[in-house]
Amino acid sequence: MKNLFQLILLASICFTSFASVKEVQSYINSVKHYELIDDQIFLEKRSPMPQELRYQLTLILLGPLGDLILRVKDQATLEFVEVNDPRDAFGVNGNKIYYMKSVLPWYTSKRDAGHLPAGSYMEEATLGTLLAHEIGHTEVGRLALGLPIINSYLRTDIGNGRVTFIFSREMVRKEELRAVRLFENPYRQYIGIPLRESYYKAGDVTVH
Numbered sequence: 001m002k003n004l005f006q007l008i009l010l011a012s013i014c015f016t017s018f019a020s021v022k023e024v025q026s027y028i029n030s031v032k033h034y035e036l037i038d039d040q041i042f043l044e045k046r047s048p049m050p051q052e053l054r055y056q057l058t059l060i061l062l063g064p065l066g067d068l069i070l071r072v073k074d075q076a077t078l079e080f081v082e083v084n085d086p087r088d089a090f091g092v093n094g095n096k097i098y099y100m101k102s103v104l105p106w107y108t109s110k111r112d113a114g115h116l117p118a119g120s121y122m123e124e125a126t127l128g129t130l131l132a133h134e135i136g137h138t139e140v141g142r143l144a145l146g147l148p149i150i151n152s153y154l155r156t157d158i159g160n161g162r163v164t165f166i167f168s169r170e171m172v173r174k175e176e177l178r179a180v181r182l183f184e185n186p187y188r189q190y191i192g193i194p195l196r197e198s199y200y201k202a203g204d205v206t207v208h
């Protein structure tokens, strides 16, 4: 049953129509952009979208995911926050994607921390592949592909004056592998770079 569902989903991605340049530009013009003006308290202010982001977003939206994302624009749209610290980059809150224009500082910090197993092909990552992945964690991404929420929240522990949120590792893992398989890899294929075969460990991503 699960395989059948995946097959239908993949077929719907394969046979999707592609958005026009005009539709994509109109979507991007409506996207809200912010910059982080205080890293400590995550204070943001509205700012114009930088050209680098506009360019990468155009590529994504002209690609296999674009038409599906545009179709749900009346329900939910993407937002972007430019950050300064690689530790704050490439994460999601609702439909807000936190990013930085330069991929290199983020890549270097991940590589040096030993978080890139063989077959991740993150040395090939572009701003676009990282954004395509993050879209997979947004409500927009889920609506676009008709995917259920993977709820990883388990409980909140309060002790010694500290609040700690506990998440299910297994659910987080499912969410990450889904983002790679259904969002990042179709975009990688579209721009012609190696598909990501690894997230946590070598070969843990199903590559079709």
Ligand SMILES: [Zn+2]
Pocket (backbone or CB within 6 Å): 133, 134, 137, 176, 179
């Ligand atoms: Zn992720």
